[in-house]
Amino acid sequence: MTPLDVTIAGARVLGPAGLSDAPLALAGGRIAARPAGREVALPGCTVLPGIIDLHGDGFERHLAPRRGLVSDLTRGLAALDAELAASGITTAVLAQFWSWEGGMRSPDFARRLAAALEEARPHLLTDMVIQLRLETHLTDQFGEVAEFVARHGIGYVVYNDHLPHEALRKGRTPPRLTGQALKSGRSPAAHLELIRALAARDPEVPGALAALSARLRDMGVRLGSHDDPDPARRAMMRDLGVAISEFPETMEAARAARAAGDAVILGAPNVVRGGSHAGKMQARAAVAEGLCDALVSDYHYPAPAAAAAALAPDGGAGAWHLLSSGPARVMGWKDRGGLTPGARADLAILGPSGLVEATIAAGRIAFARGHVARALFG
Known part of the structure; x- marks a missing residue:
């Protein structure tokens, strides 16, 4: 066109x-x-x-309209293109896992998505790029991850830790174990064994993350951490060169990030709902305190524009920098x-x-x- x-x-x-x-x-x-x-x-x-959405996982509904039913990825990306545009989003960062959780969060699916996006990109109108959400305990795959990031030109990696540490420490069955196991194609027993084996890697994770972070930074990749619960976790991540705090769980974590000059990304659905669906920090309070650089769609692509309208009485223009210039600055994109x-x-x-x-x-x-x-x- x-x-x-x-x-x-x-x-x-x-x-x-x-x-x-x-x-x-x-x-x-x-x-x-x-x-x-x-x-x-x-x-x-x-x-x-145009809205720059730095974290959205709503794309999964287009690629797998029902659980376990992954459609033609190229056609799914075309449908996603239409929804993004209808939501005012011109640059979309697709938050794709590289995780032990299986299914659409598996390394195999990340490879499929990256290949499909490269094939579809010439036919898309919005600009879609991948954010790789890496589970921190997959230390044996860090070399493969770095090669994948380099091969596909991925410029943004976020560290995640979804292991149920507290339940494992208390000797309890982790919540949602059976559902997770079925989604991953494992039996509940095999899934629990995998989770325990990964959690046993706790002592080696900091050193492995430090080496991977240095390698990724040398490649020009921006690094973020997901769900920082407190200032200590944020400080640990900052020491690794991780300068983006994505969805900090508490005001204390967000304040620590801001005080150190780190970028803070919050969910627009949290603003629209008036609070976190998981009972965590209220995004509106953080925005009011100046603790937010970017609002993102998270799981609902219409949410950024709705959040701006909720925050600013002029139709959203007064808060639009959180959807445009703020995200561009976080990523170092000077052309948009x-x-x-x-x-x-x-x-x-x-x-x-x-x-x-x-x-x-x-x-x-x-x-x-x-x-x-x-x-x-x-």
Whole structure:
């Protein structure tokens, strides 16, 4: 699809200095410094930078519409492309596990997804990249992980630890053991044996993570940690060069991250719901305290735009930096995140109702409906 050459007029446009009624020109897939092409009048609309979603796992529903039923991944990614665009998301980081948990969280599925995404990418409108969520106790696979990251150009790795340590310490059967075992294709007994064997690696994990982290940092990979429970865990991760705290569980962990200059990523569904579904930290409180660099979709792609609207009475524009320039800064992406000349023409256009009516990704129409569709297509 050829990028648009147009000048949007009559809308509110969120620029570096805030909202204004200045026209916005697009040419050659970039924001242009002067008027270009035909004029498209969008009165009553708000033009915002496209959403950069740094952590979403809702893609699993497109790739496996029912548990255990993995569809054609290429067609699933095309369907995901449509949902992302309908949600105003122009850059999506797919949070894919490399885990002992099996199923769609297995190393084999990570390989399948990476291969399918490379095949599908020329046909997609939104920009999709992979975040690898690595389980910290798979120490025997760290070399393979580094090779996988290099082979597929993955620029973001997040450390996870889903082992039920507390239950194992108390000699109890871990919660959800049978369901996890069935999902992984193991018997409950075999799954429990695997979990215990992995937990026994506790003493070797710090050294193995340090070596892997150094290797990944040398490759230019950004590192994050998931669910930091407290300042001690955040400090341990920071010592490894892990500068992104993803979904810290407590205000103390988030404050420790901010005090050290680490980036903090929080879930937009937490903002929309008014709290964590797991009873953890309230994201709204952290945002109000200035402890958030980016809000992400987590498990629900419409959530970022809804969260911005919940946080800012101007339709979300006052909180939109948490969906655009903030995430871009976390990842070091200088070509997106704002509507400045030379940047990628990534736009989310809200209609008079405040809902996403069009998404333009690298100058191409990825989604359009209603008032904006009529203006764009005449």
